Amino acid sequence: MFMKKMFHILFLCFSASLFSQAKGKVIKIKDGDTIVVLLSDNTEQTLRLAEVDCPESGQAFGKNAKQFTSGQVFGKTVTFYKIGKDRYGRGVAGVFYDGDKYLSREIVKAGFGWWYFKASKNTELQKLQDEAKGQKLGLWADKNPLSPWDFRKAKRTKNKVSKSQKAS
Numbered sequence: 001m002f003m004k005k006m007f008h009i010l011f012l013c014f015s016a017s018l019f020s021q022a023k024g025k026v027i028k029i030k031d032g033d034t035i036v037v038l039l040s041d042n043t044e045q046t047l048r049l050a051e052v053d054c055p056e057s058g059q060a061f062g063k064n065a066k067q068f069t070s071g072q073v074f075g076k077t078v079t080f081y082k083i084g085k086d087r088y089g090r091g092v093a094g095v096f097y098d099g100d101k102y103l104s105r106e107i108v109k110a111g112f113g114w115w116y117f118k119a120s121k122n123t124e125l126q127k128l129q130d131e132a133k134g135q136k137l138g139l140w141a142d143k144n145p146l147s148p149w150d151f152r153k154a155k156r157t158k159n160k161v162s163k164s165q166k167a168s
Helices: 002-017 062-073 103-110 123-134 148-167
Strands: 021-031 034-038 044-049 077-085 091-097
Touching (some): 021 044, 021 062, 044 103, 062 091, 062 103, 103 123
Parallel strands (some): 044 091
Antiparallel strands (some): 034 044
């Protein structure tokens, strides 16, 4: 277990070294999985957290996820490794704070986000999610937790139905 965890951390750090590493002060929490950092040149950068998907703002536990993320990193200087961009142009990044804490890991462990298996091979996060689910932590206390991707899909479907009804 320890070796596997170390492998994942080393892999993330090694692969991240191929990408850009930077530090910045967290000045805003947009939602549970999106933060804004102030860089040393006084520019702001919006970062979407890698490997995790938190409930949306209008979704059950969305505010709780935002509060958790804020409690962990707001006002702190973090180190982040950009690994790409999402479809909205935000940098997708692994964010580390308080030395070696990996923010996505802490969110999943506390039950305030889903392991985003579609974009992650880090099975440690799946195990942490299963543990949080078993302990009914955070969003797992809900009888029927709805993943953010299913919530967004239902919202899109509802909007399409509303638009087609207005057109008739």
